[in-house]
Amino acid sequence: MMRAHDKDLDGLGSVTVEPEEEAAPASRLSIEDLLPQSTSPEPAPRGADGAPARxxxxxxxxxxxxxVxxxxxTIVLRGATAPIEAELAxxxxxxxxxxxxxxxxxxLVECCEGEAPLVVAALATRKPREIRLQATTVSIEAEEEVLLRSGHGAVRIRQDGDIEVIGSRISAASRGLFRLVGRILRLN
Structure with a gap:
């Protein structure tokens, strides 16, 4: 860097330039001095298959x-080919x-910069051929009527307490006592 004095004795405004400090020549710097210093290189993140993950x-x-x-x-995002690891919300x-x-x-996956992808939901993408309910307790309630129908058979439960069972052949069996209770029992 140079320092300039712009005042001269004859008033003509001449400039005298003096060297301030001499910079070290570039030939004395090593390649390590030119590169930024890092403590230890982090390994590049890898996908589930071991390939570098983006x-x-x-x-x-x-x-x-x-x-799971x-x-x-382990998931594969739409449009990607390499599997990656994701957390469940x-x-x-x-x-x-x-x-x-x-x-x-x-x-459905939420992706945020600097964080692992987060699975937030499962999507139903087609009409199911089979629905299976499995739980400790299953409760189905309706205000007016519940109807279960398959082919020529049906079970209907109405709000007033009437229950109809319709089918071409109805079987009932009990491993213990089979009890029919009613004020009137009508057979045919």
Missing amino acids: APAAGTRTARVLE AGRSA PEVDPEVIADAQANGDLV
């Missing part, structure tokens, strides 16, 4: 589930995501 773009995406283990899942039951995997359904 961070998914921020936003909400759909994905296919490959595997505890509160994490606290409110998501791992069994729901395992069912999505078994049925081939998609899941």
